[in-house]
Amino acid sequence: MNPPDLHRLFEAQHYASRFQVEVPLLVRRERLLRIRKMLDEHGAVLAAAVQADFGMRSPRLTEVADFLVLRNLLNQCLRKLARWMRPQRVRTPLYLLPARARIERQPLGVVGVISPWNYPVQLALAPAITALAAGNRVMLKPSELTPHTSAQLAALVEQFFSPDEFCVVQGDASVATQFSGLPFDHLVFTGSTAVGRRVAQAAAVHLTPTTLELGGKSPCLIDENCDLDDAALKIAHGKLLNAGQTCVAPDYLLLPRGREQAFAQAYRNAVARLYPTIVGNPDYASILTKRHLARLRQMLRQAQSLGARIDVMGPAQAQPGEAAASFWSDAAERQMPPALVFGATSEMQLMQEEIFGPILPVITYERLDDVVAALNAGPRPLALYWFGSDENVRDGILRRTVSGGVTVNDTLMHIAHDNLPFGGVGDSGWGAYHGEQGFLRFSHQKSVLLQSRWSLGALFYPPYGPRLDRLMGLLRRWS
Ligand code: NAD
Numbered sequence: 001m002n003p004p005d006l007h008r009l010f011e012a013q014h015y016a017s018r019f020q021v022e023v024p025l026l027v028r029r030e031r032l033l034r035i036r037k038m039l040d041e042h043g044a045v046l047a048a049a050v051q052a053d054f055g056m057r058s059p060r061l062t063e064v065a066d067f068l069v070l071r072n073l074l075n076q077c078l079r080k081l082a083r084w085m086r087p088q089r090v091r092t093p094l095y096l097l098p099a100r101a102r103i104e105r106q107p108l109g110v111v112g113v114i115s116p117w118n119y120p121v122q123l124a125l126a127p128a129i130t131a132l133a134a135g136n137r138v139m140l141k142p143s144e145l146t147p148h149t150s151a152q153l154a155a156l157v158e159q160f161f162s163p164d165e166f167c168v169v170q171g172d173a174s175v176a177t178q179f180s181g182l183p184f185d186h187l188v189f190t191g192s193t194a195v196g197r198r199v200a201q202a203a204a205v206h207l208t209p210t211t212l213e214l215g216g217k218s219p220c221l222i223d224e225n226c227d228l229d230d231a232a233l234k235i236a237h238g239k240l241l242n243a244g245q246t247c248v249a250p251d252y253l254l255l256p257r258g259r260e261q262a263f264a265q266a267y268r269n270a271v272a273r274l275y276p277t278i279v280g281n282p283d284y285a286s287i288l289t290k291r292h293l294a295r296l297r298q299m300l301r302q303a304q305s306l307g308a309r310i311d312v313m314g315p316a317q318a319q320p321g322e323a324a325a326s327f328w329s330d331a332a333e334r335q336m337p338p339a340l341v342f343g344a345t346s347e348m349q350l351m352q353e354e355i356f357g358p359i360l361p362v363i364t365y366e367r368l369d370d371v372v373a374a375l376n377a378g379p380r381p382l383a384l385y386w387f388g389s390d391e392n393v394r395d396g397i398l399r400r401t402v403s404g405g406v407t408v409n410d411t412l413m414h415i416a417h418d419n420l421p422f423g424g425v426g427d428s429g430w431g432a433y434h435g436e437q438g439f440l441r442f443s444h445q446k447s448v449l450l451q452s453r454w455s456l457g458a459l460f461y462p463p464y465g466p467r468l469d470r471l472m473g474l475l476r477r478w479s
Helices: 003-019 025-054 059-085 122-133 147-160 173-180 193-204 228-244 260-274 290-305 368-377 391-400 435-441 466-478
Strands: 088-090 100-107 110-114 137-141 166-168 186-190 210-213 219-222 252-256 309-312 339-342 359-365 383-387 405-408 443-450
Touching: 003 110, 003 137, 003 173, 025 059, 025 122, 025 147, 059 122, 059 228, 059 435, 110 122, 110 173, 122 137, 122 186, 122 435, 137 173, 147 166, 173 193, 186 193, 193 210, 219 228, 228 260, 228 359, 228 383, 252 260, 260 339, 260 359, 290 309, 290 339, 290 359, 359 368, 368 391, 383 391, 435 443
Parallel strands: 110 137, 110 186, 137 166, 186 210, 219 252, 219 383, 252 359, 339 359, 383 405
Antiparallel strands: 088 100, 100 443, 309 339
């Protein structure tokens, strides 16, 4: 799409959003129902497109991780929208009585959405659904790295919506750059921290508020008192879902020193249970492209050359300890076997960048205080996972660390909870959506004060003098 077309689309949405400022419940519900119909009727086509983009990615995984999430979100919005839209009455302080006050929730106008490739339907449509529920117009720019899915989304959205309601803009990073330069009323970006910074800068030119859903290194902390088998299964599930290409995947493990062998065995068993085979297994997703695979392989090679020990899981492996490069033959191809990495250090690339693949570095610790200090010294992560049975230790960790969200004794699950806001903090992003938080994120909360004809406001008017002093004295005593 060339810049004039992009601007024309934006102008049409902008004009419509200013022409129809009030967007009634019925209109919003009808838009949401159209998305539901689109997913019901064309979900299979979209899932096939996702599979075509990944090479190997089970439509069942897309059903769970993309469609189930979207259906739940749609149902929640349809159920609760009337309540969310209602003006909220607030108490009025004594000095303003008998005025009344309320907060009205209004659409912002035009919301831009830039989405990544890893859950290409969910992460494109979830912000769009929430923004539409809040009465906005939406322009979506999905990832160029999932071209089949993005093309399908564009065709379906065009079929179900007029371009001034909801439209899809396809294109590469240069289109994305122009897109993020449009004067949206709000811009939601889901993607990497590096690109998120650029998006925030571009949006700042127009004072466009942003929601940045970014990534980072989410730690998984195992306590001394912990059922290792259960933890390993849940960690393997969280790490290997979509082959590690999940923003909230546990990035690395913090394990009490001396438990390495036991954990490796438990993880091996867990992987074998979840994925009896790797190569050719339709449940185990491919790494998106050869370039992404090469990056992961390079990380392993570098870690090995710097002294790390790599433990490859699954029947597709060569012998453990063999050079990392040899166990990835090229194809079936981009299904990369899971691996644990022992002895990872901060000089290794895999401890410096978000991994975004099925590699789990295991870092051992002796004192929890050291772990907390290390976590607080680094960028704040999107998620933190804690496994253990001692509630005092758990609460200590929760109080002393800051992360976007936490799941205790499992991985990923806080993201699936309708009523928990989902988002990052610091380097992992800002602003959260999901549920009512999302509705509020994409609404303007307008303060309205309804003055009474019996208002005492004139007591505060000039000319100032002893009367005002007496009044201020009284108010000081009452407040
Ligand atoms: P990315 O940052 O490379 O790309 C995301 C989107 O940004 C794409 O649509 C791309 O076209 C666009 N883009 C690229 N350059 C741009 C620019 N200069 N200006 C504006 N837009 C630009 O991310 P990715 O590789 O698609 O996704 C992986 C990353 O996303 C990981 O870091 C992951 O953790 C993160 N992520 C976060 C969440 C979350 O909810 N917090 C969810 C999924 C993925």
